[in-house]
Amino acid sequence: MEHYRRHALKQRLYDTLFQVVALAGLLFAVMVLMWLLYTVFEDGIGRLNKQFLTSFPSRRAEEAGILAGMVGSVLVVLLTIVIAVPLGIGAAIYLEEYGRKNWFSRFIELNIANLAGVPSIVYGLLGLGLFVRWMQLDRSLIAGALTLSLLIMPVIIISAREALRSVPPGIREASFAMGATRWQTIWHHLLPISFPSILTGIILAVSRAIGETAPLITIGALTFVTFLPDDLRSPFTILPIQIFNWISRPQAAFHENAAAGIIVLLCITLLLNATAIYLRNRFSR
Amino acid sequence: MSYFKIETRNVSLYYGNTQALKNITLGVPENKVVAIIGPSGCGKSTYLRLFNRMNDMIDGVRVEGEVLLNGKNIYADGVRVEDVRKRVGMVFQKPNPFPKSIFENVAYGLRINGVTNKRYIEETVERALRQAALWDEVKDNLKKSALALSGGQQQRLCIARALAVEPSVILMDEPSSALDPISNAKIEELIWELKKKYTILIVTHNMQQAARVSDWTAFFYLGELIEYAETKDLFTNPRNEKTQNYITGRFG
Ligand SMILES: Nc1ncnc2c1ncn2[C@@H]1O[C@H](COP(=O)(O)OP(=O)(O)OP(=O)(O)O)[C@@H](O)[C@H]1O
Ligand SMILES: [Mg+2]
Numbered sequence: 274m275e276h277y278r279r280h281a282l283k284q285r286l287y288d289t290l291f292q293v294v295a296l297a298g299l300l301f302a303v304m305v306l307m308w309l310l311y312t313v314f315e316d317g318i319g320r321l322n323k324q325f326l327t328s329f330p331s332r333r334a335e336e337a338g339i340l341a342g343m344v345g346s347v348l349v350v351l352l353t354i355v356i357a358v359p360l361g362i363g364a365a366i367y368l369e370e371y372g373r374k375n376w377f378s379r380f381i382e383l384n385i386a387n388l389a390g391v392p393s394i395v396y397g398l399l400g401l402g403l404f405v406r407w408m409q410l411d412r413s414l415i416a417g418a419l420t421l422s423l424l425i426m427p428v429i430i431i432s433a434r435e436a437l438r439s440v441p442p443g444i445r446e447a448s449f450a451m452g453a454t455r456w457q458t459i460w461h462h463l464l465p466i467s468f469p470s471i472l473t474g475i476i477l478a479v480s481r482a483i484g485e486t487a488p489l490i491t492i493g494a495l496t497f498v499t500f501l502p503d504d505l506r507s508p509f510t511i512l513p514i515q516i517f518n519w520i521s522r523p524q525a526a527f528h529e530n531a532a533a534g535i536i537v538l539l540c541i542t543l544l545l546n547a548t549a550i551y552l553r554n555r556f557s558r
Numbered sequence: 559m560s561y562f563k564i565e566t567r568n569v570s571l572y573y574g575n576t577q578a579l580k581n582i583t584l585g586v587p588e589n590k591v592v593a594i595i596g597p598s599g600c601g602k603s604t605y606l607r608l609f610n611r612m613n614d615m616i617d618g619v620r621v622e623g624e625v626l627l628n629g630k631n632i633y634a635d636g637v638r639v640e641d642v643r644k645r646v647g648m649v650f651q652k653p654n655p656f657p658k659s660i661f662e663n664v665a666y667g668l669r670i671n672g673v674t675n676k677r678y679i680e681e682t683v684e685r686a687l688r689q690a691a692l693w694d695e696v697k698d699n700l701k702k703s704a705l706a707l708s709g710g711q712q713q714r715l716c717i718a719r720a721l722a723v724e725p726s727v728i729l730m731d732e733p734s735s736a737l738d739p740i741s742n743a744k745i746e747e748l749i750w751e752l753k754k755k756y757t758i759l760i761v762t763h764n765m766q767q768a769a770r771v772s773d774w775t776a777f778f779y780l781g782e783l784i785e786y787a788e789t790k791d792l793f794t795n796p797r798n799e800k801t802q803n804y805i806t807g808r809f810g
Contacts, residue, residue, distance in 0.1 A: 443654035452644035454668045
């Protein structure tokens with residue numbers, strides 16, 4: 274008896290201890306985040322005005338603005354979505370619904386899973402070699418978007434396959450038994466049913482894309498851009514690069530610009546995610 | 559022209575290396591109900607799924623022999639599975655309506671056949687729902703999600719969905735085993751009605767049900783067809799000892 278009592282007491286002690294540690298960890302993470310946000314807002318909120326949002330970079334901090342980076346980031350990400358989402362979902366549909374399950378498909382599967390874990394700078398190098406040099410797209414918007422597309426496609430493929438696989442088998446059976454073709458079954462049932470989960474994967478992937486800096490620096494996105502891209506072949510810059518550029522300058526005024534830029538980046542990320550979550554909730558009745 | 563609406567001639571089916579059906583020859587005359595009974599795992603569902611080629615979807619399935627619909631082999635080269643399935647409707651053990659409205663569930667068969675005439679679709683949906691004895695219960699809520707229906711209603715909806723494209727044969731795999739007694743009775747009544755227009759092959763674990771709804775009954779055991787006879791004969795006067803043991807509840 275005595276032994277059991279002591280054992281129970283010990284277990285309860287462990288339990289409490291674990292709770293304390295977990296809570297401390299959580300508080301620490303939240304506090305760091307709050308502190309980060311606080312300092313960013315304190316430094317940057319004063320700079321966040323119309324002039325800042327509508328100006329190009331400049332040698333004088335008070336005349337500089339975020340416009341080029343903002344437009345560049347949004348355009349690159351939109352283009353990336355347009356390229357990577359259909360390709361990613363298409364690949365997932367092929368692998369899940371059409372492809373035979375044999376050693377070759379398992380090999381491809383393994384490769385996609387590995388690609389999702391490759392450091393982003395490697396994609397930058399690939400983009401530089403493939404799109405910028407070989408396809409001679411130069412340091413353009415489209416080269417950047419293609420590079421980011423490669424980067425996020427594995428994530429989209431994996432999550433879309435997962436979503437397709439989780440459609441109840443009864444639905445597939447019912448549709449096929451009615452004489453539907455594979456494509457009709459995919460179009461009328463599998464895609465609508467798995468759409469919310471697919472969207473979740475896309476949200477994660479796109480959130481990653483908008484914050485990625487390394488691959489775009491590698492392919493040569495510029496740091497000082499005083500014009501807006503007018504076609505897919507235009508040079509461009511993106512928010513993180515602009516922010517980094519300002520931070521690395523000695524003058525305090527530029528640091529304020531950087532802080533304001535970070536606020537803009539956060540807002541765009543939140544906006545993108547909010548849109549996606551809204552869409553997801555609308556479609557997942 | 560064959561006497562039977564659907565039939566199998568010397569059909570064997572293998573899942574990889576295991577044989578699930580052994581040399582089965584059996585025919586269903588037009589406008590008759592044939593019940594398949596037998597212990598679990600004896601190949602009833604497998605046999606049923608021969609007729610709409612749903613076994614094709616499983617990797618490693620091999621079929622030998624002939625499966626005939628209106629005297630034509632549906633496993634012959636050049637036969638499109640989709641065409642077979644449009645003529646042979648199926649109702650599954652677990653109700654499996656699409657997560658769409660009641661209306662869209664029934665209209666699905668028309669939509670995938672490229673029918674766009676709104677009037678025609680509406681009329682067909684109503685006719686099918688009436689045939690499935692569901693119309694009165696749902697006519698005011700056609701836009702409601704099919705998933706909001708009760709299990710028994712869902713199963714009748716699945717029957718309506720199959721009927722909408724006017725197949726000539728209906729396969730039913732234990733269609734009321736997941737339902738309450740009243741829904742069960744409704745489905746049985748329905749089968750009586752449907753027999754006038756359709757040829758029905760039904761799998762059931764419930765021998766009373768087989769006795770009530772079918773004209774002929776086939777007893778399967780370990781992938782073999784043991785006995786096939788008029789229902790009243792099979793239940794009152796089985797010729798094979800295994801059949802006798804099964805229907806008197808000595809095994810299975
Ligand atoms: N997809 C499959 N792959 C491999 N073997 C299968 C598959 N489906 C069924 N079998 C095997 O084929 C045999 C017949 O199965 P079937 O589902 O036709 O039996 P059943 O008579 O319908 O049984 P129940 O009454 O339990 O529904 C069983 O031994 C089963 O293990
Ligand atoms: Mg079965």
